[in-house]
Amino acid sequence: xxxxxxxxxxxxxxxxxxxxxxxxxxxxxxxxxxxxxxxxxxxxxxxxxxxxxxxxxxxxxxxxxxxxxxxxxxxxxxxxxxxxxxxxxxxxxxxxxxxxxxxxxxxxxxxxxxxxxxxxxxxxxxxxxxxxxxxxxxxxxxxxxxxxxxxxxxxxxxxxxxxxxxxxxxxxxxxxxxxxxxxxxxxxxxxxxxxxxxxxxxxxxxxxxxxxxxxxxxxxxxxxxxxxxxxxxxxxxxxxxxxxxxxxxxxxxxxxxxxxxxxxxxxxxxxxxxxxxxxxxxxxxxxxxxxxxxxxxxxxxxxxxxxxxxxxxxxxxxxxxxxxxxxxxxxxxxxxxxxxxxxxxxxxxxxxxxxxxxxxxxxxxxxxxxxxxxxxxxxxxxxxxxxxxxxxxxxxxxxxxxxxxxxxxxxxxxxxxxxxxxxxxxxxxxxxxxxxxxxxxxxxxxxxxxxxxxxxxxxxxxxxxxxxxxxxxxxxxxxxxxxxxxx
Numbered sequence: 397x398x399x400x401x402x403x404x405x406x407x408x409x410x411x412x413x414x415x416x417x418x419x420x421x422x423x424x425x426x427x428x429x430x431x432x433x434x435x436x437x438x439x440x441x442x443x444x445x446x447x448x449x450x451x452x453x454x455x456x457x458x459x460x461x462x463x464x465x466x467x468x469x470x471x472x473x474x475x476x477x478x479x480x481x482x483x484x485x486x487x488x489x490x491x492x493x494x495x496x497x498x499x500x501x502x503x504x505x506x507x508x509x510x511x512x513x514x515x516x517x518x519x520x521x522x523x524x525x526x527x528x529x530x531x532x533x534x535x536x537x538x539x540x541x542x543x544x545x546x547x548x549x550x551x552x553x554x555x556x557x558x559x560x561x562x563x564x565x566x567x568x569x570x571x572x573x574x575x576x577x578x579x580x581x582x583x584x585x586x587x588x589x590x591x592x593x594x595x596x597x598x599x600x601x602x603x604x605x606x607x608x609x610x611x612x613x614x615x616x617x618x619x620x621x622x623x624x625x626x627x628x629x630x631x632x633x634x635x636x637x638x639x640x641x642x643x644x645x646x647x648x649x650x651x652x653x654x655x656x657x658x659x660x661x662x663x664x665x666x667x668x669x670x671x672x673x674x675x676x677x678x679x680x681x682x683x684x685x686x687x688x689x690x691x692x693x694x695x696x697x698x699x700x701x702x703x704x705x706x707x708x709x710x711x712x713x714x715x716x717x718x719x720x721x722x723x724x725x726x727x728x729x730x731x732x733x734x735x736x737x738x739x740x741x742x743x744x745x746x747x748x749x750x751x752x753x754x755x756x757x758x759x760x761x762x763x764x765x766x767x768x769x770x771x772x773x774x775x776x777x778x779x780x781x782x783x784x785x786x787x788x789x790x791x792x793x794x795x796x797x798x799x800x801x802x803x804x805x806x807x808x809x810x811x812x813x814x815x816x817x818x819x820x821x822x823x824x825x826x827x828x829x830x831x832x833x834x835x836x837x838x839x840x841x842x843x844x845x846x847x848x849x850x851x852x853x854x855x856x857x858x859x860x861x862x863x864x865x866x867x868x869x870x871x872x873x874x875x876x877x878x879x880x881x882x883x
Contacts, residue, residue, distance in 0.1 A: 420476045423454050424467060425487055428494035434521045448517045455549070456511040468505025468553045469495040472604065475505075499607065501527050502535035502614040502658075505553035512549040519545040530657040533617045555611035574615055574622030578629065580608045581641040585669060586634070609644070609665045613658065616648050621817070623649055624801040628873045630759045630766075636672055639755055644669040646751035647744075653791050654747075668748050746785040750776060750792050753784070760867055769800035769815075770863050798823045802873040804866040807858040810834030813842070814866070814873055822848050824860070831871055 430447045438444070458465045467476045474481045474491055483491055498505060501524070512520075523541040531537045539552055555573070584605045591597040616623055627642045647668035651661045757775060760766040767775065773793055780789035797818035799805060805828060806812050813828035830842030849857050866873050 466507035507551040642755040806862040
């Protein structure tokens with residue numbers, strides 16, 4: 397790789413001089429202070445205009461000669477132009493506050509593309525603080541506001557390092573970003589369960605979980621399809637962790653359908669991720685059959701979960717809602733499964749009861765077979781109004797379709813295919829990825845066909861005549877669907 401040197405000793409690909417790093421640290425602290433102070437003062441106040449002038453001058457130094465300065469946070473670390481920065485504990489608190497303000501707007505960082513005038517910095521602050529708390533997509537709202545204000549020197553860095561909507565140096569495809577965030581959620585859940593008694597580790601993992609959830613929400617707001625591919629990931633050996641991640645993803649999609657604001661979405665998805673935390677000390681991942689004592693322990697896991705949360709020192713609205721979900725979505729009158737749906741339960745509990753039941757039913761376990769996705773949908777529909785909230789079941793079915801993504805379907809042509817995409821306006825005619833020909837030949841890279849396609853006479857070319865169990869056919873939906881998404 398050839399070296400590319402800037403005017404101040406920056407070597408792209410090798411690192412920065414100490415002088416340059418100090419300059420970048422000072423810039424981030426200055427920016428954090430300005431964003432914080434500007435929340436409480438009018439923008440024409442001297443407490444704002446003086447630091448605006450100073451920050452503008454700093455961008456002239458850092459972004460001169462065509463250089464750019466991009467900073468973002470990831471996993472508790474701060475990077476400037478992909479170089480990891482170190483801060484003292486006091487300074488890091490300031491920068492962490494800056495990242496939290498950005499996260500609330502669906503951002504991971506900012507990119508300064510050129511020196512910025514005080515006037516445009518003033519406009520940036522007005523746009524930044526003008527994002528409504530209930531904006532469906534705060535990052536898009538802010539991006540549009542900046543464009544209308546003519547602020548072209550600053551670009552928004554989305555989760556995963558994507559700059560703007562076009563992508564930048566660290567851009568990832570949405571499917572790859574979704575896969576990365578899913579893996580992070582599973583790891584965080586696993587490590588939280590394993591280190592629950594260590595308060596410092598637990599708090600660190602809790603902060604990481606919040607960041608990952610925020611990024612998942614941003615991704616879902618832009619395109620929910622990666623989520624529907626990701627929930628095909630099933631692992632009996634790590635069921636408690638992949639199940640938690642899958643339930644969180646499905647709950648986010650349900651929350652979006654219900655029009656929940658971003659703060660509520662974050663609380664819902666975090667509660668969904670940890671809804672089975674009462675299993676920390678029992679044998680949920682155990683194979684084979686359960687003894688009577690083990691069944692009794694598992695049945696009491698909602699109580700165990702609430703007891704664990706009650707031991708925490710802090711008690712806030714988000715934690716209370718998590719506690720409610722842990723208990724209510726699992727409460728039952730006679731062990732597994734729930735026999736009836738008690739009235740007056742929290743909305744989050746009613747959502748998680750449906751999403752966790754769907755994922756549980758469609759997962760192969762050592763002690764029972766999985767239902768096919770369409771069988772699970774019928775099971776939910778059959779018990780709507782008794783075990784599950786009727787209105788929410790209707791919304792969930794509309795979200796997933798009659799033949800949810802990943803369903804193995806047989807067509808009247810004799811071909812088999814996996815449902816690849818469902819159009820809510822034509823639920824009986826999804827896009828299907830062919831996996832087996834009419835003469836029984838397996839297809840690893842089958843064509844994606846539209847079951848709504850008609851021939852010259854107006855008749856459908858293919859009709860669904862039945863469904864099958866993908867595992868019994870030796871088919872892994874997650875692998876085939878991800879391959880199809882990349883084509």
